[in-house]
Amino acid sequence: MGTERKRKVSLFDVVDETSVSAKSVKSNGAMSNINNGGSSLINRWNGKPYSQRYYDILEKRKNLPVWHQKEEFLQVLKKNQVIILVGETGSGKTTQIPQFVLEAVDLESLDKRRKMMIACTQPRRVAAMSVSRRVAEEMDVTIGEEVGYSIRFEDCSSARTVLKYLTDGMLLREAMTDPLLERYKVVILDEAHERTLSTDVLFGLLKEVLKNRPDLKLVEGGPSGRKIVVSTNIAETSLTIDVVLSLNDIRGIGAIGLQYYQMHPSLYGMSPSATVLYGSHAPGWHVPSDSKEAHKAADEAKARFGHIDGDHLTLLNVYHAYKQNNEDPSWCYENFVNHRALKAADNVRQQLVRIMARFNLKLCSTDFSSRDYYINIRKAILAGYFMQVAHLEHSGHYLTVKDNQVVHLHPSNCLDHKPEWVVYNEYVLTSRNYIRTVVDIRGEWLVDIAPHYYDLENFPQCEAKRVLEKLYRKREREREENRNRK
Known part of the structure; x- marks a missing residue:
């Protein structure tokens, strides 16, 4: 220098x-x-x-x-x-x-x-x-x-x-x-x-x-x-x-991200969550502009795929249905789904499979019937987007982690509740600051998955910091109890 x-x-x-x-x-x-x-x-x-x-x-x-x-x-x-x-x-x-x-x-x-x-x-x-x-x-x-x-x-x-x-x-x-x-x-x-x-x-x-x-x-x-x-x-x-x-x-982040990718292939590999992680930036839905009836039909179609934990998993449900219906463009049209976006997402998934094969990473994923199936996908999303997290304050609005920007859940989200913690894909500025494409996560996952980023010594004073302090203390007590048992 x-x-x-x-x-x-x-x-x-x-x-x-x-x-x-x-x-x-x-x-x-x-x-x-x-x-x-x-x-x-x-x-x-x-x-x-x-x-x-x-x-x-x-x-x-x-x-x-x-x-x-x-x-x-x-x-x-x-x-x-x-x-x-x-x-x-x-x-x-x-x-x-x-x-x-x-x-x-x-x-x-x-x-x-x-x-x-x-x-x-x-x-x-x-x-x-x-x-x-x-x-x-x-x-x-x-x-x-x-x-x-x-x-x-x-x-x-x-x-x-x-x-x-x-x-x-x-x-x-x-x-x-x-x-x-x-x-x-x-x-x-x-x-x-x-x-x-x-x-x-x-x-x-x-x-x-x-x-x-x-x-x-x-x-x-x-x-x-x-x-x-x-x-x-x-x-x-x-x-x-x-x-x-x-x-x-x-x-x-560079080294840690690559290490996590290699340590947890089950979260990134054959699981279609890869489609969500890399494909959800593309618009997944066709929004009709001709009539109220068409808008209502589109909303009903979207609701059929809705997942209680957020937009990423809703998009994953769309992907599952797309594959089950043999990638049929007519099915996409009837369900107001963007065929081009799903096709691109499928290409990304195939590319990830090829990358894993090149690095001799095991192709595996949590069984669909397991209770951990969606949980592991949510953890995988957090592992990739740990800097794009927002916390719900007592005032009722969200603050983005570390930079403390006041944001609101975008009206297009499929959540029927306000989770305490969310990961978001996009920050949208219109008449208000919105976060779009969100998924519900748990605070303890932040401590487990990204402690290098959630280092409280460099954390601004906010409600999120106080919550994380409690979570870190809880993890320390659990470690101490485990040591005592041994």
Whole structure:
């Protein structure tokens, strides 16, 4: 890490292009001109002459605000391991920064037969695809060759790829087989403000990886007003950009999450709960808009699948019925169920089965007739979403754990009561703060499943903390009694 705490660079300071163009940066053993990405007429990435299209696009790239800060960015990148980059939307961060990085770093690996890569994460699959195609065009290379992308169910990259765009979730998946991300020289977390569970886990994982790989560089990008901020201290992340609550809070999530996955295959493997865990973000229901009668019929259909403990288990009931009815689209239509969402969820489940087979994990699940069947699924959901928990206060409203945001159960939920503790999938802001797709959990599970996160020393004062204190004391008494029996 660098010793400098923070630097501010305006994206809109005009730089003398004449002086900048005279400078060059050495990368991968070749000299590259700062302004044209190559000092010759030959494209260094594929060995072919540059097309006229390349030069036409290049002139437009030079007008982007971020282009004027290129030299300064490269100098900061050279001196520091972690950079936090904030700039206005449209400044060129997403397309230009990865290309700047490519010019500046040596991609040679210890194994001379393969080069290392630059990873640039995107919050959405469509963004990873579209941006990679744009950058491939700007670099005058073929998509899938020197520039590629990786999203769920589609890997458009090759052994020639030096810049890969991918979702946070796909980078986490790669970390399962490459824990130190040794194939990458630089990781760029673009649009990191669009925070998801995968983003939080990725931050925790990267913090550990950076400690063990001083050669790896991290660039984090997000939006701002009219300034770009370059920070060289990872501990400042939550202060410089409102992305995560606190890196200290999630310091072990990456490793712990993977360990839990391997320790409890019965909760994640063959159980269709995997469908709920990874598929419930997609809308599961068709909402008719034509008449009150249709709305009433849709509500009645949804009620037939309802589970007393929450939306996740209701969706699981839908999945069971979908499979029992041979995945029939007509059945989905008649029951106001989104066929596309269920088909995608089934694909995810099959993918998880393949992953478990690759890691030689036992494919098993609790018997459907067991009283623990739904309990284990609820515990599994909590194990994955332990940061997305809310507690019911005596005032009648919910507070999200740790950040103490007042929220309400979304009207679309299927609960007929207000549980003391719930896990939620989505935080929705409309006229009120809502949590959507919720499931009833028990407070003692928080103590058992995620004690690393529910460490009361760093917990804000609230009713939830007082309840957890009692639960921790109860667990300690039980341990003491067990020791005495022995």
